[in-house]
Amino acid sequence: MSELTVQQPDVEKHSLDLKRIFFMCMGLGLFALIYWCPPLPDAVDPLGKHFELTREAKGALAIFALAATWWVFEVVPIGVTSLAIGTMQALFLIRTPSAAFKDFMDPSVLFIFGSIVIGMVFTKTGLTKRLAYKMLAIVGEKTSMIYLGCFVMTALLTHLMAHTAVAATMFPLLMTIHALYSDSENPTRFGKGLFIGMAYVAGAGSIITLLGAARGAVALGFYKDIMDVDISFFELTWYMFPIGWLMVFLLWGFTMLFFRPEKSSIEGLQERSKRMYKELGRWSRNEIATVVLVLATILLIALKNFIPALGALDKTGIMLCSTIGFFMLNILDLNDLEEIPWNIILLFAGAMSIGFCLWETGAAKWLAVNWLLLFQDAPGIVFILGMAFFVMMMTNFIMNVAAIAISLPVALVIAPYLGVTGEVILFSSLVVAGMPFLLLVGAAPNAIAYNSKQFTTGEFVKYGIPASVLLMLVTWLAVAVIWPMMGMTTMIPVT
Numbered sequence: 001m002s003e004l005t006v007q008q009p010d011v012e013k014h015s016l017d018l019k020r021i022f023f024m025c026m027g028l029g030l031f032a033l034i035y036w037c038p039p040l041p042d043a044v045d046p047l048g049k050h051f052e053l054t055r056e057a058k059g060a061l062a063i064f065a066l067a068a069t070w071w072v073f074e075v076v077p078i079g080v081t082s083l084a085i086g087t088m089q090a091l092f093l094i095r096t097p098s099a100a101f102k103d104f105m106d107p108s109v110l111f112i113f114g115s116i117v118i119g120m121v122f123t124k125t126g127l128t129k130r131l132a133y134k135m136l137a138i139v140g141e142k143t144s145m146i147y148l149g150c151f152v153m154t155a156l157l158t159h160l161m162a163h164t165a166v167a168a169t170m171f172p173l174l175m176t177i178h179a180l181y182s183d184s185e186n187p188t189r190f191g192k193g194l195f196i197g198m199a200y201v202a203g204a205g206s207i208i209t210l211l212g213a214a215r216g217a218v219a220l221g222f223y224k225d226i227m228d229v230d231i232s233f234f235e236l237t238w239y240m241f242p243i244g245w246l247m248v249f250l251l252w253g254f255t256m257l258f259f260r261p262e263k264s265s266i267e268g269l270q271e272r273s274k275r276m277y278k279e280l281g282r283w284s285r286n287e288i289a290t291v292v293l294v295l296a297t298i299l300l301i302a303l304k305n306f307i308p309a310l311g312a313l314d315k316t317g318i319m320l321c322s323t324i325g326f327f328m329l330n331i332l333d334l335n336d337l338e339e340i341p342w343n344i345i346l347l348f349a350g351a352m353s354i355g356f357c358l359w360e361t362g363a364a365k366w367l368a369v370n371w372l373l374l375f376q377d378a379p380g381i382v383f384i385l386g387m388a389f390f391v392m393m394m395t396n397f398i399m400n401v402a403a404i405a406i407s408l409p410v411a412l413v414i415a416p417y418l419g420v421t422g423e424v425i426l427f428s429s430l431v432v433a434g435m436p437f438l439l440l441v442g443a444a445p446n447a448i449a450y451n452s453k454q455f456t457t458g459e460f461v462k463y464g465i466p467a468s469v470l471l472m473l474v475t476w477l478a479v480a481v482i483w484p485m486m487g488m489t490t491m492i493p494v495t
Contacts, residue, residue, distance in 0.1 A: 020075050027069035034062035035092070043369035046376065046413045057363035059094035060354070064363075064397060067354055071439060074457045078440065078450075079343040082350020085357075095357055103356050104349035107316040112164055112348050112444045113340070114319035118294055119168035119448075120336060121326050125286045128172040133277035136177065141269040143181070143190055143261035148252050150174060150194060151201040155248045158205030158212040161298045163434075165319075167202045167445035174198060175452065180273075181266055191454035193259030197251060200437060200467060202445035204247035207434035208240045209233070211302050214315070215433055219404050223426050226412055231426070233305065239427055239488060243478050247435070250470060258463055286331050293329075297322040344447045351441035355398035359406070364398060368407040372414060380420045380491055381480060384428055387411045388475050392432035392468060396442040404429050416492075424483065424490040428475055435471050437464035 035058055043051040053061075063085055070081040082104075089100035103109075122128045139149035150170070157166040174194045182188050206212030210220075210233050220231050300318050304310045326332040358364040368390065375386040387407060394403035411425050436442025438461055440450050446460065484490055 020073075023069060023073035024075040027066040027075065030065040030069060031062040031088070034065055035059055043366045043373075045369050045410055046373075046417075051362060051366045051369055053363065053366050054361065056094050057361040057366060059089075059092050060357045060361040060363040061367075063088050063094070064354055064358060067350065068397065068439070071441065072457055072461050077343055078447075078457065079346030079350075082346045082348075082353070085350040085354045089353065089357055095360065099360070100353055100357070103353040104346075106349070106352045106356075107314065109345065109349045109352055111162070111316045111319050112447075113345055114316070114323045115162070115165040115168040115444070116340060116344070116448065117168075117323045117326065117332070118165060118297075119171050120339070121290050121294075121331055122169060123172035123175075124336065125284065125290050125331065126280060127287055127290060128176050130277065130280055130287075132173045132176040132180075133273040133280070135173075136180070136273035137270055137277065141265040141267065143263060143265060144256055146177065146266075147193060147197060147255055147261075150177070151197055151248055151252050151255075154198050154201045155205030155208075155245070158202055159209050160211055160302060162214075162301070162315075163202040163206035163212050164444035164448075165298070166205075167198065167448040170198055170202075171195075171448050171451065178452075178454075180269060181261075181263070187454045188262060189259045190261035190263070191452065192459070193255040193261065195449040195452045195454050196259070196460065196463060197255040199443070199445040199449040200251050200254075200435065201248050203435040203437075203443055204244050204251060206244075207431055208244040209237050210305055213434065215404070216430060217305065219408075219426065219430055219433075222405055222408065223422070226409060227422050229422070231423075236427075236430075239483060239486060240430070242482055242486075243431055243474065247471070247474055250474065251467070254467060254470060258466070286329075289329050290326070290331060293322050293325050341451050344451055347441060347447050348444060351398075358398055364394070364403075364406045367394075369410055372407065372410050376414050376417070378418070380418045381476070383411075383414065383418050383420055384424060384479050384490075385472065385476060387425060388428045388432045389472065391429045392436070392471065393438075395433045396436040396439040404433055419491050419493060421489050421492055423488060424479055427483070427488070428479055431475050431478065432471060437467040437471065439464075 037058070040053045040058075042053070045051070066088070067081055067085050070076060070084070071078055075081075076084075086097075086100045086104060089095045090097040094100075122131075135149055135153065136146065139145045150173075154166060154170050157169065178188070178191050178194060181190050207216070210216045216236060220236065224230050297318055300310070300313070301315045304313055304315065304318075371390050372387060375383040378386065390407055391403045394407075408425065408429065411429075412422050415422060415425055434443075436446070440446045440457060440460060449455075450457070450460070479490055
């Protein structure tokens with residue numbers, strides 16, 4: 001019998017995956033359809049300026065369609081799709097090879113690399129277990145409270161440090177918690193809720209202060225250049241605080257609705273967590289060194305926003321100093337370097353490349369002008385939500401700062417004719433730009449959460465649709481009710 005078994009053909013290995021082939025061809029078909037379609041009309045903004053959709057811009061949109069299809073349906077590893085983005089830019093002369101592939105080592109990509117390394121160090125030194133056991137001893141055994149405890153911790157950390165670093169820090173902690181929940185390596189509803197919820201909440205928390213992400217500071221500077229209005233750190237926090245925390249608690253409810261855990265509680269978890277924490281013993285030298293190095297890195301990046309003398313320091317350089325320090329102190333070694341999830345790094349490298357491609361070829365501007373002109377005669381609230389929807393969708397594909405930058409100038413020209421203030425346009429854009437719930441490339445926490453293997457890219461899109469609807473409803477509530485109650489002028493009489 002054993003000989004017969006060995007000689008049987010491996011049917012599963014050699015069978016065709018027709019679904020995968022279909023979506024692979026679909027991506028290539030969309031590329032061909034857009035790239036070789038006849039020239040499309042120029043976009044014309046309210047001031048009469050024309051934006052041509054050049055051959056290169058059409059090429060950028062074509063690659064954009066291919067990448068989105070391949071990412072969503074995961075026809076090849078997500079990092080390989082990113083390689084296709086750079087390769088097709090070079091082969092079809094959409095951008096020069098040096099420009100297309102230079103973005104793969106953009107400072108933002110290296111910042112994500114450094115953040116992931118911090119998460120690895122927390123796991124290797126045992127700090128993750130200390131944090132997990134301590135938190136579980138506090139929140140108790142109910143899985144609903146474990147969700148809430150993890151989400152609140154994630155949101156609080158984003159007030160002080162970049163949401164990428166927060167996600168990388170929380171990731172190993174959540175892995176430890178899930179290991180206590182299930183012995184199986186198979187995905188669970190609780191696991192999906194932990195990691196997808198963490199990614200969503202990291203975005204919600206990051207809108208509250210300028211420390212949560214670079215997008216806030218860049219957008220405020222951009223707004224000052226256009227409108228000559230200076231919005232302070234504290235003013236931004238004042239208006240964003242209720243919206244961010246409202247989203248955190250709504251996302252907790254969302255998680256309980258869509259990812260209700262298989263178990264309502266984990267019996268004996270609280271006592272077991274206390275016992276396991278004690279068994280860890282005294283803090284090791286590596287744990288202490290890691291905490292000191294990470295806190296110094298966070299503090300230095302945070303102080304950049306308040307101390308002019310530190311303003312010239314690059315946050316990626318500071319982050320990479322911590323990476324170098326871990327190796328200098330022998331906390332990490334060569335084996336750890338080889339364990340870094342390069343698939344996730346490549347994912348964001350490709351996202352940066354297609355983002356810059358859409359920006360530099362003018363394709364993104366052409367899209368923004370055509371979309372916003374649809375609302376130039378609409379009621380003010382509809383125009384605001386239309387602008388927010390565009391930013392929300394675009395930030396799933398390109399840098400959120402770029403999504404704001406390409407649409408804000410056009411929106412600010414139209415806004416006065418509809419009785420809409422520039423301030424509400426800016427703040428509503430910042431709300432949705434921080435929460436790209438549809439694609440992994442929308443934000444680093446999304447991709448970091450994916451590394452848990454608890455969900456597929458298709459599942460992320462599936463649950464991201466109702467989450468995005470929830471975000472738009474909260475944005476409407478902020479514009480129509482919350483911000484006016486707090487003193488923001490959202491509408492002005494049209495003369």
